[in-house]
Amino acid sequence: MESFFFGVALALAVILLIPFYRVYRGPAVGDRLLGAAAAGTKTLTLVLLIGVLYDRLDMFVDISMGYAILNFAGVIAMSKYFRTQTTARR
Amino acid sequence: MEFWANLLAGAFIVGGLFFMLVGSVGIVRLPDFYTRAHAAGKVDTLGIMLFIAGLIVYEGWTLVSAKLALISVFIALTSPVATHHMLRRALAYGLKPWTRP
Numbered sequence: 731m732e733s734f735f736f737g738v739a740l741a742l743a744v745i746l747l748i749p750f751y752r753v754y755r756g757p758a759v760g761d762r763l764l765g766a767a768a769a770g771t772k773t774l775t776l777v778l779l780i781g782v783l784y785d786r787l788d789m790f791v792d793i794s795m796g797y798a799i800l801n802f803a804g805v806i807a808m809s810k811y812f813r814t815q816t817t818a819r820r
Numbered sequence: 821m822e823f824w825a826n827l828l829a830g831a832f833i834v835g836g837l838f839f840m841l842v843g844s845v846g847i848v849r850l851p852d853f854y855t856r857a858h859a860a861g862k863v864d865t866l867g868i869m870l871f872i873a874g875l876i877v878y879e880g881w882t883l884v885s886a887k888l889a890l891i892s893v894f895i896a897l898t899s900p901v902a903t904h905h906m907l908r909r910a911l912a913y914g915l916k917p918w919t920r921p
Binding site: 731734738742745746748752761765768771772778792794798799812813 | 826830833834836837840841843844845847848853856857860864865868871872875878879883884887888890891894895898899901902903905906907909910913915
């Protein structure tokens with residue numbers, strides 16, 4: 731079960747990198763924000779998985795909960811802050 | 821019994837991983853901000869909820885499981901709300917939806 735979780739963590743780390751393409755390229759501001767939010771919610775599951783691997787899930791679950799709240803508040807704050815939706819770079 | 825619980829947990833986790841992969845590919849591949857938000861808001865949420873369900877099955881009846889269920893409920897509430905808020909902002913500030921050319 732240990733090696734299974736390690737493989738899942740590796741696959742999750744690769745999946746986590748895919749939305750950063752949208753953060754780098756995305757034409758609108760919202761696209762970049764969307765990619766960052768998707769990467770953030772996937773990071774939460776990666777934190778949980780690290781907790782399982784270290785056998786300290788009781789500690790990492792609290793970190794993950796805080797990360798979920800921080801991610802939500804950050805996305806809401808940034809999407810209220812950006813007023814333009816211009817296409818920055820094609 | 822232990823073996824079957826682990827098998828169920830593994831099935832849930834692999835299913836969650838698959839849905840997260842689909843969500844990531846959708847964010848990169850779809851043509852427009854609104855369709856991308858569709859991929860990020862629903863498919864990713866389903867993947868993360870499946871993943872956390874797998875971890876709950878692996879962990880059993882403990883306090884950690886209750887906290888994991890709490891995280892799952894929180895994600896199910898907030899991830900679509902955040903995506904919807906971004907969408908409303910984009911629509912209000914005049915980002916045109918994609919149409920078939």
